[in-house]
Amino acid sequence: MAFEIPKAGYQWNLTEGGGFESLKHSEQPLPQLGDSQVLVKLEAASLNYRDLMIVKGNAPHMLIPNVIPGSDGAGTVVAVGKHVRRFTPGDRVATAFFQDFVGGRFEAAMAASMLGGTLDGTLRNYGAFNEQGLVRIPSNLSFLEASTLGYAGLTAWSALFGLSDYKLNAGQWVLTQGTGGVSVFALQLAKAVGARVIATTGSSNKVQFLKDLGADHVINYKEDSEWGVTAKALTGGVGVDQVVEVSGPLSMAQSLKAIRVDAVINIVGYLGGSEGNEPGFSDSFTYRCIVRPISVGSRVMLEDLCRAVEANPERLRPVIDAKVFRLDQLKEACEYQWSGQHKGKVCIEIS
Known part of the structure; x- marks a missing residue:
């Protein structure tokens, strides 16, 4: 399956200053795809309290400068690097929060692979991720629902x-x-x-x-x-x-x-x-x-969760707040979650 891939994409970056006004939306060239990377057209993201704390300048961990925030996302694979074996274009995938935490016990070095902190996150419409940091999403979930699994669900x-x-x-x-x-x-x-x-x-x-x-x-x-x-x-x-x-x-x-x-x-x-x-x-x-x-969890555990959700679609269907935001409404989405009005996950629809 072949996809038309644009030369640029839209993204949010966290600039200096702190607070929701420090979020900046822009169009940027897509990065060169690495040999072990997967290019994902992100269709949805969900917000976590961690994301809001980072934007407000209260990050509990190290951040890279001008980071693209966002801990959770889901989308469609549109291209793969030459060494990728786990995915092909057209696969529906969700991101794992710790990109390097595949299985076993958590190790200190894995903390350098956090989406939306030490690595660029999911609040963009295209992202390149290591193939080890993605999972196939349950066939019975929408992208919005699947975007809640990698951090909160896990x-x-x-x-x-x-x-x-x-x-x-x-x-x-x-x-x-x-x-x-x-x-x-x-x-x-x-x-x-x-x-x-x-x-x-x-x-x-x-x-x-x-x-x-x-x-x-x-x-x-x-x-x-x-x-x-x-x-x-x-x-x-x-x-x-x-x-x-x-x-x-x-x-x-x-x-x-x-x-x-x-x-x-x-x-x-x-x-x-x-x-x-x-x-x-x-x-x-x-x-x-x-x-x-709790240090979220490994990719193997996320795959276990996905299997459980697929086997129990009604009992384990993610609960999404009735108010869904567009990518360009990120600041409004953050304000809404910060106010505590939400019931379930606040989600961002990316198009």
């Missing part, structure tokens, strides 16, 4: 199933927090394997949304300051088996109160800020739990 999968002796099983309890991408994926994945879910939210308008996704119980943490105690009581006093912790130190104190002995608390992020009386070594010992920071 982080949730890694949290619940990435620790071999603690993989989530039917009948166990999971505590999720909020209605962001990782939390919603975690809720869906947990229900798909027959687990029970307690979800938290700070908005009464989102309670029914979480129940419709299958949450067994929903707690409004703004109305219940001891929501961790409440969550444990909902399990019959035993405690939850896994927590997907997205909020930070202030939330962590309640997560510890919600768990059972030998539970796993998966640290995903700091949506609630990094300030607070952060629980430490003695707390983990007192509660006899595993506290596990």
Whole structure:
């Protein structure tokens, strides 16, 4: 299959200054395709909290100058380098966040392969990626849906199933927090394997949304300051088996109160800020739990997730916010997600 490839493409770059106004949209020549690279016509991207923090000047990791932001994307292969064997033009693909993290254990050197940080990301209409940093997307997903898998979807999968002796099983309890991408994926994945879910939210308008996704119980943490105690009581006093912790130190104190002995608390992020009386070594010992920071996951794990989604299209269909933005509306999309109005993933349609 042959594709007509333009000489230039449109992209966003992050310039100096910080804030959404530091995003600049322009037309630039397409780069020369390397021997092991795949040229992808990007059809969709999705936003993550990480992307917004980077644009606002609060990047947790090193950035290359003038980086093209974006952690997640999906599109069509239009050309391949002469050494590429995994893909051919016409394949529908999604990006892996760590381009060099193929499988096995995460190594420090892999941190230099982060899309939208140490490597140019997905907020452009054409991108060249190493063939090892792409996966085929489930046949039953649209590009918009598939663009949510590489970061948010995989982080949730890694949290619940990435620790071999603690993989989530039917009948166990999971505590999720909020209605962001990782939390919603975690809720869906947990229900798909027959687990029970307690979800938290700070908005009464989102309670029914979480129940419709299958949450067994929903707690409004703004109305219940001891929501961790409440969550444990909902399990019959035993405690939850896994927590997907997205909020930070202030939330962590309640997560510890919600768990059972030998539970796993998966640290995903700091949506609630990094300030607070952060629980430490003695707390983990007192509660006899595993506290596990999540580094998204490998390409092999992303392929596992894609197979699971394809086999369970209704239960695991990614939840996309009703408001979808065009590529040239990136600033508006960032403002919208930052406001917290969204339910599920905020997506960018690229044409």
